[in-house]
Amino acid sequence: MLMISSSYSRGFITISCIVIFLFYVIHFFSLFTEGLSANATHFTLEGVPFRILGGSIHYFRVPRAHWRDRLLKLKACGLNTLTTYVPWNLHEPERGVYVFHEELDLEAYVRLADELGLWVILRPGPYICAEWDLGGLPSWLLQDKQMKLRTTYSGFTTAINSYFDKLMPKIVPLQFKRGGPVIALQVENEYGSYAKDDQYMSFIKEALLSQGISELLLTSDNREGLKCGGVDGVLQAVNLQKLSYGDVQHLAELQPQKPLLVMEYWSGWFDVWGEPHHVFDAQEMISTVRELLDRGVSINFYMFHGGTSFGFMNGAIDFGTYKPQTSSYDYDAPLTESGDYTVKYHLLRNLLSTYNNEPLLDPPSVQSRRAYEPVVVTHYISLWQSLQCVETRIRADDPLNMENLPANGINGQFYGYTLYETDIYTGGELNSRNHVRDRALVFIDRELIGVLDYRTQKIRIPHIKGEMTLGLLVENCGRVNYGPGLDNQRKGLVGDITLNDVPLKKFTMYCLEMKPSYINRLESLKWVSVGKKPSYPAFFRGRLVVDEPTDTFVKLPNWSKGVVFVNGRNLGRHWSVGPQKGLYLPGPWLRSGDNQIVVFEEFKADETIHLSENPEYGKIIDVSRHPFCTLM
Numbered sequence: 187m188l189m190i191s192s193s194y195s196r197g198f199i200t201i202s203c204i205v206i207f208l209f210y211v212i213h214f215f216s217l218f219t220e221g222l223s224a225n226a227t228h229f230t231l232e233g234v235p236f237r238i239l240g241g242s243i244h245y246f247r248v249p250r251a252h253w254r255d256r257l258l259k260l261k262a263c264g265l266n267t268l269t270t271y272v273p274w275n276l277h278e279p280e281r282g283v284y285v286f287h288e289e290l291d292l293e294a295y296v297r298l299a300d301e302l303g304l305w306v307i308l309r310p311g312p313y314i315c316a317e318w319d320l321g322g323l324p325s326w327l328l329q330d331k332q333m334k335l336r337t338t339y340s341g342f343t344t345a346i347n348s349y350f351d352k353l354m355p356k357i358v359p360l361q362f363k364r365g366g367p368v369i370a371l372q373v374e375n376e377y378g379s380y381a382k383d384d385q386y387m388s389f390i391k392e393a394l395l396s397q398g399i400s401e402l403l404l405t406s407d408n409r410e411g412l413k414c415g416g417v418d419g420v421l422q423a424v425n426l427q428k429l430s431y432g433d434v435q436h437l438a439e440l441q442p443q444k445p446l447l448v449m450e451y452w453s454g455w456f457d458v459w460g461e462p463h464h465v466f467d468a469q470e471m472i473s474t475v476r477e478l479l480d481r482g483v484s485i486n487f488y489m490f491h492g493g494t495s496f497g498f499m500n501g502a503i504d505f506g507t508y509k510p511q512t513s514s515y516d517y518d519a520p521l522t523e524s525g526d527y528t529v530k531y532h533l534l535r536n537l538l539s540t541y542n543n544e545p546l547l548d549p550p551s552v553q554s555r556r557a558y559e560p561v562v563v564t565h566y567i568s569l570w571q572s573l574q575c576v577e578t579r580i581r582a583d584d585p586l587n588m589e590n591l592p593a594n595g596i597n598g599q600f601y602g603y604t605l606y607e608t609d610i611y612t613g614g615e616l617n618s619r620n621h622v623r624d625r626a627l628v629f630i631d632r633e634l635i636g637v638l639d640y641r642t643q644k645i646r647i648p649h650i651k652g653e654m655t656l657g658l659l660v661e662n663c664g665r666v667n668y669g670p671g672l673d674n675q676r677k678g679l680v681g682d683i684t685l686n687d688v689p690l691k692k693f694t695m696y697c698l699e700m701k702p703s704y705i706n707r708l709e710s711l712k713w714v715s716v717g718k719k720p721s722y723p724a725f726f727r728g729r730l731v732v733d734e735p736t737d738t739f740v741k742l743p744n745w746s747k748g749v750v751f752v753n754g755r756n757l758g759r760h761w762s763v764g765p766q767k768g769l770y771l772p773g774p775w776l777r778s779g780d781n782q783i784v785v786f787e788e789f790k791a792d793e794t795i796h797l798s799e800n801p802e803y804g805k806i807i808d809v810s811r812h813p814f815c816t817l818m
Contacts (some may be wrong), residue, residue: 194503213243221362222369222402224421229484230446231305231362231369237482238447239538240267242305244316245295246276247515248493250288251774253295255550256491257302262547263520263531264538267369269449269486269648271314274349275324276499280598281345284352287644295739296360300367307486308357309372312346312390314704317456317501317511320665320675321375321391325600328589328676335672336374337383346393361401370402372449376425377702378415380670381631387417406449409433412440423449427466427809429474432481448478450488453530454518455809458509461661463765463803465518467810468530472537479541487534492517493524493768497756498601500669500748508640510663512766513758516803516809523770523801524737525553525563555734555773558797561728561783566791569659569723570632573605573696580695585679587623588662591697602699604678606658613649614686621681622660627723629657634722634789647685656690658683659698659723690708698764702754704785716793723748723788728795730783735764735776738802739768742785744792751784753777765804771797 222231229236241260248256260268272292278284286292299306313336314322327333330341358530360366374390391403407415407660408425409432415421422441426433426448437446453471455464478485492515495501502510506763516523520531522600531660573579580591585606588599618638626638628645631654638658647656662677682689698704708725716726730752740750740761750757750769753776783795 207780212348214698219363221400224351224402227443227445228482228601229447232291236702237541238267238305238307238433238484238486239265239541240269240484240486241265241520242271242486242488243448243491244273244493245292246273247495248289248491248770249774250294251554252301252525252772253298255553256521257304258550259521259525259527259531260490261695262417262549263305263490263535264542264546265304265487266566267307267486268299269307269488271316271318271375272308272310273314273316273318273322274312275319277353277744278324278349281324281326281602282348293356296367300360301376304367305362305369306360306367307370307372308356309375310353310394311375312349313377314375314670315501316414317515318495318667319499319501319601321501321667321672323672325665325675325677326591326598328673329598331507333673333718336377336380336386336387338389343389343691346390346480350393351660354394354399358398358679361399363400366619367534368401370404371399372418373403373405373420376407376415376668377405378411378413379668381411381414381779382670387415387420387512391417391420404447404449409436412437416440420447421447424446425450425452427452429477434478434481446481446483448483448485451475451478451485453487453489453520454492454563456515456517457512457803458759458764459512459764459766460509460763461765462807463518464809465806466640468528468533468807469473470675470810471530471743472533475534475680476537476810479537482629487520489515489517489519491521491719492519494523494758498662498664498759500664500758502624502664503668503706504666504671505669506667510624511667514766514801514803516801522654524739525554527552535636548770551666553738553773555799556738557799558730558732558738561730561795561797563716563726563728563785563793563795566716566720566724566726567708567711567713567722569605570721571711571724572708574711575695576698578697580697582693582695583691584682585690585693586695587676587680588678588697588750591678591695599678599697599699601662602697603659603661605696605698606679607696608645608656608690608692609693610654610685610690611652612686613647616645616656617684617687618643618677619681619683621679621683622658623675623677623680624663625661627659629655631655632657632721656685700749700750700756700786702750702756705751705754708784720791722790723786726785726787726791728783730776730781730797731774732778732781735773735778738771739798740771741768741796741798741802743767743796746789747789748785751786753781759784767802767804768798768800770801
């Protein structure tokens, strides 16, 4: 036995030594592996001239079952690089709780790109903009009343370090020098447009390097941001849509003898509620791209495929007026929201074929969609009945903003609606003092009397003798994702509201984040047949029977405003003000047989829910005629 043990030990030691030796050999050679380099007027990859022909597709905006289809279409268009943001607020939805599965499996997404022969540029933020709630920053950061986002404030940097401790070990093995497809990473995003802490970008750079990031680092800004958005040792790139402003020349002068990269070439534009659908002329896009390529510039199309901001994850803009963005992120990109080819795609493919040394792949077949038969709404349940399913109701003298509500045992509610109720004993002038974020339905004894928002801050309450219950159903319509207003994106009631100039007290608050678990709990309640006139707001239910699950669009032409859920999944918001008139429903989220559609409706419901083969984005406006997009 001693001889056997001794032999076993020697063998184990020998194997261990070999493993250690191989590790150091691999590490040694990785030091001399030349990845993407920006040390001349053009990029090189492994020492060979290389041009980045990239396209942005966000994994978190595309159903996982459609990833392969979208990436194959990108490659077939003649692009060689995939770019994507990484949304911190999805990967760490609660402090210390990390999610990296299903649509959030970043490693699987990058490996799929590698399998398909694509290089990858990651844009891990921590801030990403992306027309995404709070620019991708988790709103639980705002529980700190002193929080200063995108600065070296210790509360922010500590949170970043904790997040990077979880994120970067997933990215490091995927780098080019480790045999993976990741050839570059972006340091933060568009900081030059914000730039209020001259130490911040250096902090982010060092945070990446300390975690083992060894590939090329770059920044991304519009022309104005180039002045102060850079950091030593990091390549600067520019964002633009037109060449008339001299952005590329400005970049060339700023960093001579460096390759030129347009990190975001805006192929279209995003939409906000209440305004037309934005499009950008295909021929003008191709003309600009051809000129960029002829000048030797590398380019990344933002977006190549926009996808959808499912759930409550849309952002907002506020340049003096708050405007929430739509759930659709179609962006008028070369691939539509549902993955269809556009004129832009075909023109771009023809152009890029002349910049590829080998014939392009045949584009994959277009995925089928269906216009299912209209769904008949059979039952409803009022919001007031649904409060039985709220796990936690909070009582406090003063109204609490969403982020500081202990929702379902978790410190903070971050999305959806919050109901605030208090007793009043007289009528008069109710004044929100602009403390409603972002929109409130106002009720007296649970009967709607009006709406408060940024524009309407006062409402008259009728004089009725006796005690009345005042209710405010406050909706977080989406946090601003760009600009200096990020620190001020707490939602719900963010301060006192007054009745006849006296602050109201003693509130009961109900958290209505409308997660799948909440929608599923509603099934335990007694739903009412639609034959009876509903009391609004309410949840309406119908059944969609499917033989073979296929992509479709949900349309609600005779409804007003609310949210759509299919099999518990939140598709996004619907609102009659447009421009978006249909919500994308991915086939993989349906099942053969019965599927349940639930619509939360604030004002007016119809008897049917329509399902269409095609989207409807409303009246259009051509952004090539308007210069506002140069602000971003």
